[in-house]
Amino acid sequence: AVYLDMKFSAAMEQLHTQAGYSQSAVDSLSKSVLAAAPGLATMPESIAQGLYHIASVGIPASKAMADVSAAAIGANISGANFNDTANTLATTMKNFPDIVGGPKAAMAELNAIVGAGNLHLQDLDNNLGKVVPSAKAFGLTLRDVGAGLDVMTSHGMSATQSATALKMAITMMGAPTAAAAKQFQTIGLSSTQLAYDMRKPDGFLVAIEDLKKHLVDSGDTAVQQAQVLSHAFGGGRTGAGVMLLTQNVSDLNTVFKKLPQGTAAVKALAAANAAFEKTPGAELDHFKATLA
Numbered sequence: 001a002v003y004l005d006m007k008f009s010a011a012m013e014q015l016h017t018q019a020g021y022s023q024s025a026v027d028s029l030s031k032s033v034l035a036a037a038p039g040l041a042t043m044p045e046s047i048a049q050g051l052y053h054i055a056s057v058g059i060p061a062s063k064a065m066a067d068v069s070a071a072a073i074g075a076n077i078s079g080a081n082f083n084d085t086a087n088t089l090a091t092t093m094k095n096f097p098d099i100v101g102g103p104k105a106a107m108a109e110l111n112a113i114v115g116a117g118n119l120h121l122q123d124l125d126n127n128l129g130k131v132v133p134s135a136k137a138f139g140l141t142l143r144d145v146g147a148g149l150d151v152m153t154s155h156g157m158s159a160t161q162s163a164t165a166l167k168m169a170i171t172m173m174g175a176p177t178a179a180a181a182k183q184f185q186t187i188g189l190s191s192t193q194l195a196y197d198m199r200k201p202d203g204f205l206v207a208i209e210d211l212k213k214h215l216v217d218s219g220d221t222a223v224q225q226a227q228v229l230s231h232a233f234g235g236g237r238t239g240a241g242v243m244l245l246t247q248n249v250s251d252l253n254t255v256f257k258k259l260p261q262g263t264a265a266v267k268a269l270a271a272a273n274a275a276f277e278k279t280p281g282a283e284l285d286h287f288k289a290t291l292a
Helices: 003-018 022-039 044-056 061-078 082-095 103-117 121-137 143-155 159-173 178-186 193-198 203-217 224-232 236-247 249-258 262-277 279-289
Strands: none
Touching: 003 022, 022 044, 022 061, 022 279, 044 061, 044 082, 044 224, 061 082, 061 103, 061 121, 061 262, 082 103, 082 121, 103 121, 103 143, 103 262, 121 143, 121 159, 143 159, 143 203, 143 236, 143 249, 159 193, 159 203, 159 224, 159 236, 178 224, 193 203, 203 224, 203 236, 203 249, 224 236, 236 249, 262 279
């Protein structure tokens, strides 16, 4: 117990020495974490490690426990690592501040993305950060990113491959190279059209549909269309994602309609948490957190 207390205290102190919280805020948070841990079925040290990411992205100490609670729910229902999930949630809140409903709503959207694709939350934890900077730069939302990952993973690409391919697709549509722009011109697309598409509501879907329409309307054969995409998006692994997406536009449309947002997503998250609480594993996790 003494060893665990020392590790917890050391992890909490980093919130002051490394992440910018005041000492008084850390002292207050330490009490809050110890009080909340049993109910969250999460070890205090794990919460302290997750708080480091929450603090580091600039979330105020006064709001940190709301993020902890939401991250604990996500990690518990999925079996994902709490520290990784807290980091994913914190960076999601940082990059997509327009998500209405705070951390619980953001966690609910992440959970919905997992449910609509062939991936676990841990996969999302490990790979979402590869895509988000590019997505945000070109005006896309978390829903856009999630839908793209869902379709690609559902068709056999790993989460890692999907994240890399999605980043390339977004970047090349938003800021095509001279070679890519030349390929777009052959099917009647300007070098900026897809970038403007991505800034519309459901922008990623709009851009992929526009790209698909221009490919079909060009009169090129299926082989020629694939060559255009390969040459425009880098070929090989990097071009595979956009090829898959243009071949499965209807699936992408379906996923966009399927992904719940707002109240519907939060209700789904709450239902999943209620189911978790009825499992023997939940009872054990609550018990272990009580002993810490």
